[in-house]
Amino acid sequence: MPQAMIYPILIHPDPRLKKVAQDVPDLSDELRALADDMLKTMYHAPGIGLAAPQIGIDQRVIVMDCVKEEGATPRPTAMFNPKIVESSDEKNIHEEGCLSIPDVYADVERPRDVTVEWLDRDGVLRRETFTGLWATCVQHEIDHLDGVLFIDYLKPLKRQLITRKMQKLKRDIARDKV
Ligand code: NI
Numbered sequence: 001m002p003q004a005m006i007y008p009i010l011i012h013p014d015p016r017l018k019k020v021a022q023d024v025p026d027l028s029d030e031l032r033a034l035a036d037d038m039l040k041t042m043y044h045a046p047g048i049g050l051a052a053p054q055i056g057i058d059q060r061v062i063v064m065d066c067v068k069e070e071g072a073t074p075r076p077t078a079m080f081n082p083k084i085v086e087s088s089d090e091k092n093i094h095e096e097g098c099l100s101i102p103d104v105y106a107d108v109e110r111p112r113d114v115t116v117e118w119l120d121r122d123g124v125l126r127r128e129t130f131t132g133l134w135a136t137c138v139q140h141e142i143d144h145l146d147g148v149l150f151i152d153y154l155k156p157l158k159r160q161l162i163t164r165k166m167q168k169l170k171r172d173i174a175r176d177k178v
Helices: 029-044 132-145 156-177
Strands: 049-051 061-064 077-087 091-098 101-111 114-119 125-130
Touching: 029 049, 029 061, 029 077, 049 132, 061 132, 077 125, 077 132, 091 132, 101 132, 101 156, 114 132, 125 132
Parallel strands: none
Antiparallel strands: 049 061, 061 077, 077 114, 091 101, 114 125
């Protein structure tokens, strides 16, 4: 088995971050390896969630680990074809960030609890209700599969400012690479 690899993460704006990703077919070793690569990429960043479109892969795969307490057991989670099947009426406001929008944070309001169905790495259909940080994170990551970024929930002017900041960051990165 080859060692998991770390992918470069796409930075907004990028057309690949705005696409609706494709359902994955039956689970395979390739898909399990992709999930391992995504987890490694996420932990390395570091981050608590990553969606396949963020590494330029047009498939409905997300990974998460929202266990942040020092010394707590990590909970690496990979979901294939995740779908929100129930959302609470109660809302929750949480400050969000995104590995594709580095160093930008903003409050986003979303349903407080969500029930998600997904295929696990063995291709078994799973269903679980998430709350707190996990609920925020899973909604944020599933949004990525539909080409939606957390800044899409902000006012247009704020979104434009962030997009310009990211365009400048990408120019700076490109210049450093020359
Ligand atoms: Ni994100």
